[in-house]
Amino acid sequence: MSVQAATRVANDASRVGGEVRLSVEQVSYAYSANPAQAPLFTLEATSFQARPGEILAILGPNASGKSTLLKLISGALEPLSGRVLLNGFLTHSLSPKTRAQRIAMVQQESPLLFPSRAWEFVLQGRHPYGRALRFESEEDVIIARNALAQVGADHLSDRWMDQISGGEKQRVILARALAQQPLLLLLDEPTLHLDIGAQVDLLDALRRLAAANRYTVVVVTHELNLAAEYADQVILLQRGKSLRIGPPANVYQRELLEQVFQTSLSVDLSSSGRPRVNVLPGT
């Protein structure tokens, strides 16, 4: 293990800790075209917990239930059974406003109807704190400005959202989520469409922020190696079933991953001591 990696592990230990913040208890869900028919898709009972500062990655092939699980955590969907608690409150039962003060969601890019500037976009994160006609206060402006600075995007403040690169846009979207000052930060494939440099930048920023602001972060991703590098816990899903939950080293096992992703691969250790997956094509 390199010196750098050793410091990071020590940091990890000090970063994560304290009380349980997010508690997912035997949560299940079923989609069906109509109530009389058998469900088209079911998510079987899943349980895990996360503490402040912790990064969780939800992994799995397409249609394994990753986004459904994220929606259940966010409170957008009501579980069929079980419950999702954030600091002891059911996420689904919170009012939209309260929920948005505690949970921020970074979704796959949605197109804007009319152009807006980056600062306007970030200020939207203050919406759940507004009252009546919601003119933004000095405090809102300071918080939004800090949020942009925290993702290293202050220079983008006056740019139009449709005239910046994908990586820059993703930072601004993250800044809006930070402006919500959430306890729980949810991200749905945030690195999609980003080049590898921008992916690493974003995840570095995420890890720094989780440590500094004590966010609990849950991220849905297809990037096995990035998840292994950055996540404290990994949830591996297959066809609506959570196969294994735990630190990357426990989940990244060759037979398990080969069976889930239906491809030949090998697992070794990266220079940081985290598991690394190599796909072996044509074997």
Add this chain to the structure above:
Amino acid sequence: MRPLTFQNLFLRCLALATVLFVVVVIALKLGAVPVSLYGLGRDLVRALLGQSSGISSDYGMIVIDIRLPRILLGIVVGASLAVAGTSFQALLRNPLADPYVLGVSSGAALGAIVALIAEPHLAISPEFAALLTPFGAFLGAAASIAAVYFLGRREGQIDSSTLLLAGIISASFLSAVILFLMTTQIGRDMHGIAFWMMGDLSTPLQQKLRWVLGVGFLAAAGAIYTTASDLNMLLAGEKEAMHLGVDVPRVQLVVYIAASALTGLAVSVSGAIGYVGLLVPHVMRFIFGSDHRMLLPAAAFGGAIAIVIADTLARTVVAPAELPVGVMTAMAGAPLFIYLLRRRLA
């Protein structure tokens, strides 16, 4: 970072109100009968002070009793249509939405006509009979926007082109029904047909309806304004808005009902005037940006200004004859619609 402040909002509205005032004064002056600016000012002051006996001249009568009520009607109708258009654009997430293009105005016109036909057969007191037309127009507007909304959905998502197509087809179907009813029930009446299909401000408003129109406009536009900040979030989509703390179903319901009411009110007193709800929000967005806290009042002023100008032109360009105001708005609005459509497809 320069977020909108109340002071900023107030000053911009004041500027727009000034423009509206200037336009109104010019509109009062122009017409088949020329009026001097001095005489206009003197008569207006007298009318405001309640000294109507002082206004003896025929010119004064024309200005105070004919032109002024018509201009005030145009102001409320224009503001209603522009606010309704802005709301539909946000609600349906479609920059080309407008009560006329979506067939909502035709639905309102049909509702109003059905109410007119049904009125003699219903045993209601005369006080409420006057309310029947605007109420019928509101129901017609609400029903047609619901129909267009469901016809314009594909796989649970609103599809922009399907929505517009559904609106245009509904408008053409509703116009056919209107013409059918006008011919068989009311008697072929060119003026009536032009009124409902094109829009016209020349019919004087009944005394009772003035109150309904004024109070209805303030209530509905006020209700929409309480959701101004939520509408900003809704532009990014329902899911995004929900995660930013917007009570999406509540906002949608409020805006849907209030925008239908505004369309119904406007159409019941002036017929289906086209394109104001499309043109004005775009011009205002270009000047003031797309923040609905600023955009909604700006659209209200802009709609009023646009209609007063259009109606003044309609009164004067072929004087002593008159054009329906909708002819002017369609001549300006339809080319702009094509331009926006092309730019969107590009």
